[in-house]
Amino acid sequence: MEKPVYRVALLGLGNRGWSHLAGFRANADRFWIQAVCSSSRDKLRTVKEQDEAYLTYTDAEQMLAETRPDVFCFATPPNVRLSLIQLAARYGVKAVAMEKPIANSLQETREISRLCREHGIQVVVCHQHKYLPSFAKLMQVVRSGEIGDVVRIHAKTRGWLYNSGTHFVDYMLWINGGNEADWVVGHVHGKSKLDDSHPSPDFALGELHFKNGVTGVIECGYLSPSYLPPERFWTDNRLTVYGTHGYAWAETDGRWAAFTRHSHGRLLEGQELPWSPAVKDAIQAEYTKDLADWMDDRSKRHPCHFEISEHGYEILFAICAASLDHTRVDLPLQSGLHADMIGRMMQELPEV
Template sequence: MSRYSVVLAGCGPRGAYHAEGFTANADRFDLKAVCDLDAGRANALAERFNVKTIYADVDTMLAAEKPDIFCFATLPAIRLSLIELGIKHGVKVIAFEKPVATELPEAREIFDRCREAGIRLIVSHQQKYGAAWQKVKELIDAGEIGEITKIHATARAWLSQLGTHIMDYMLWFNNRSRVKWVVGQAIGTGKLIDTHPSADYVIGSMEFENGVRGVIECGAHAPHFVPGDNPVGHIKFWTDSALTIHGTHGYARVTTGNGWQAVTKSSMGEILSGDGFFNPSYEQPLYIRDLADWLDGTIAVHPCDGEISYHGFEAVMALYLSAIGHRRVDLPLKEIPDGSLIERLGQKLPSSDEYVGQ
């Protein structure tokens, strides 16, 4: 087994979880340096995880450290410039946060350029490593709900915040069968100026290549699966996302903030259930551990690899193309439209005030 060198840019809360994931696997990874424009934040993270070297500039860090893995946890507006630095310095892997971008052209450029450079990518859709998620996957893979017929994915948070998460988990539960087409609708402009820009509510229907049908809902009118009054910003709001997998002989549901439930072949009509809650300190080390095994060749593909992550992102953004054009959109996209889908949504959609309460 090899041990791989790592540097990390972005020392905020998500960056800390990545650092925790790497240091929890210290037999496989050496977190050599961290970088942040905020010196206090960088120093605090370095002290917490016993990292010896701190930088304020990513280019300087990569040039000096020459790492195997470049990890960054920054806002989605800062993606391509950091990817370019990873390519420039010849890293083996770039690991970064979702969403992979805010616009389709940038996402395609990221994945095309990394493919051409021979750089592997992983995107932190790490919730699938949670115990409740693994339990539901185990039931499905054992045939306990029969053949999958439909997957319904929901999130109270808007599409750019959690849409790629739940789309990725749809693909995971469906054994990576690709999305064949989508039809989407979007309303509301309030979140278009967010750091994760999105329509306020998006709903879409889709068919996967294996014939399974899917429905995805994100934002203001998505259903509640976490009990209680959960205002925006509250932890219960962010964890009110769920996937319900329907089969020929039952169903299974996992909710980020409310465990899992299932009716299976073996349960004789009884609703089975178990606890579970979003826990990056548990999930992130397992996500990181798979990276070492992927690099070693002991697993064929990382569950969050660039190929499936880009496909999920393209499927999410195709919902916007469908909503703007009032048409079905087939995948993979033959051409990536120029310009900003977010700007086109802003021009196309009525304001949020025109639909609230209706």
């Protein structure tokens, strides 16, 4: 039986927008890119030169109203995510593919969640590094039992909290089998990144406790350990998993290592393909293919489904709240903590 081809409308032609476009093109047997929207007429001319069949728009609502797509993909700053989800609900979109972070506040994140549940919208958030060969190797080692039972997970990234940290808290949850955290403590400081398009403290450090007893640490920003030269800043990160019989780690730049019960006292090391445009396109294609499979069959839930990203956002929010309130924060968060965290940090954090 032939599988359906889903109609796609895409908003945003920045770097990530072109990546999403490439992912849909790589799965042309499952997706038809019907329309593209951008505020830049120059970019629209460029995309039209690549395929004259694309309908082009400068207004997202007009695009959705006239094309009624199955999939609405947007690669836009987080401060407009909620308004775009509202459009998706209004025009009967079946699935949304969006960038991270989900929003700029927990209130908006929970409103997005409510709207998508009520309208049956399937949502994927682009934490696509799960598809990297190095991360696949890490997952393979963990699942094989070669390091024993997982007891602790350590994530570190030089990128800041809501830029790269949103990726790595998601990968902590993923490598821990989707088990949620039940409390966090945290520290944040520095205000220079709070006016970024992904507003964040300059450095964040969080201690997590997961419901299955595993503990975790996540550190994001300029005090995070550096393993790579400055020109590899955006891939200078590491996810390490400690077990009862060893440990293993992976980086988005392709390196991995493992010390296991059968490695005979040696550290096994490997180098998959380093991060490059070709690797980026390859993993985006796999991420996009899995969206089609999930739309075909809801039991085949996408690894980057909204619920795991929503909980990851809640954890990052709680790290900030724990720091500002000087306390442990239990999850799920109670309504009294639903403050404007970015605004609080702007007001309360001292200058570095």
